[in-house]
Amino acid sequence: MSIHSSKHALTTYASIFLFLLIEISTPIKVIAGDPHFISFRSPNLYPEGLAWDPTKQHFLTGSFHHRTISSISDAGVVQTLISDSSLPENVTVLGLAVDSRNNRVLAAIHAVQPLPPFNALAAYDLKSGQRLFLSLLPSDEHAIANDVAVDFNGNAYVTNSIGNFIWKVNAKGEASIFSKSPRFTEHPVDRDTPYSFCGLNGIAYVSSGGYLLVGQSNTGKMFKVDAEDGTARHVLLNEDLTAPDGVVLRSDGVVLVVSPEVNKLWFLKSNSGWNEGVVYDKIDLDDEGYPTSVVARERDKAYVLYGYFSEGVLGNSERESFRIEEVRSPKESEDENVWIYVMIGFGLVYFLYWRFQMGQLVKNMDKKIN
Known part of the structure; x- marks a missing residue:
């Protein structure tokens, strides 16, 4: 695999991950819309x-x-x-x-x-x-x-x-x-x-x-x-x-x-x-x-x-x-919002860790190729 291909794969995976993260959070906002x-x-x-x-x-x-x-x-x-x-x-x-x-x-x-x-x-x-x-x-x-x-x-x-x-x-x-x-x-x-x-x-x-x-x-x-x-x-x-x-x-x-x-x-x-x-x-x-x-x-x-x-x-x-x-209970809504941000935070931490690991993987692969 070339350096260009490795970086391209990393970018593609990152885009997919961010897309999924946005999709996960979007329905929550819809559910928490105006009361019926x-x-x-x-x-x-x-x-x-x-x-x-x-x-x-x-x-x-x-x-x-x-x-x-x-x-x-x-x-x-x-x-x-x-x-x-x-x-x-x-x-x-x-x-x-x-x-x-x-x-x-x-x-x-x-x-x-x-x-x-x-x-x-x-x-x-x-x-x-x-x-x-x-x-x-x-x-x-x-x-x-x-x-x-x-x-x-x-x-x-x-x-x-x-x-x-x-x-x-x-x-x-x-x-x-x-x-x-x-x-x-x-x-x-x-x-x-x-x-x-x-x-x-x-x-x-x-x-x-x-x-x-x-x-x-x-x-x-x-x-x-x-x-x-x-x-x-x-x-x-x-x-x-x-x-x-x-x-x-x-x-x-x-x-x-x-x-x-x-x-x-x-x-x-x-x-x-x-x-x-x-x-x-x-x-x-x-x-x-x-x-x-x-x-x-x-x-x-x-x-x-x-x-x-x-x-x-x-x-x-x-x-x-x-x-x-x-x-709706205002306090329950606040708690739900806190958990949403916590989950997004965990997702970002996981993403950064995953990106670091992928970066290391790409470097190791480049060394082997060279």
Whole structure:
């Protein structure tokens, strides 16, 4: 091999290496572009709950005024997935949970006063839209069936925001009061807040430990509830949350909690199986839209629902436009950027070392040729 050929090969290899380095870093910038914004239109919908269907790759929402569950695509196309006219008139479809293993969606149903009391869990087949069961939730006092989570066995857990307890509905639709732990009522409530009436609210199932994480709106506390026997303990956090509503667990173990009262989203993590945890980041949300629910989809991307639910409660029936927005942790984004630069740095170091070695190789080959 001639000197010219050796140098040409070295230059070619270097060009290929730099090209690959640029190509590796470019997609990361694309992924970290502007957050996804979905605007959708549906007259008088006023959704409170949001769920993600990983099979069909679309969002699901309920409605304050309609006995419906709607699907919403990434492009904002709305379709009525389920319309259940057999439900009592004017009931509200609140929390939703997708049970992918059984191909169904679970919906907490509540009748807002002054309507006759009605609290139930409805299960619908995601493919046909057929109702699988409607389970009335037992209570001797005023109740609000608010949010729902589901475990891998198809058991559903529904929060009662007034009675501060949790119902359980098994895969067959049999309902019972599951947890009335005294932990739920041991913390003081500020009766001057507009959300003082609302106790247990958002709920998520942690499959790795077999327990539930439940937020309590009027105290700002979070509880860890054993999914077998219903025993509960207070999760010690480095700060209380203000009027927490929707709760979601990401696949990496991070918990996101949203509050429509203070327009805030918290990012929480724990190294102790949620005996205690820390709020490691929080972001301000848009103060218009009343964000009540948060979901996680593929690659742990998080989305918040702006359903203007408070307008619906106050009797507004004229709104048509609602939205779903992707939300990100600034601290996580900073960490990702640091790792990108670290990896590029390692790549450059490796490249320089490789170039030095190739230079030595070329010199040795030239000596042999000469």
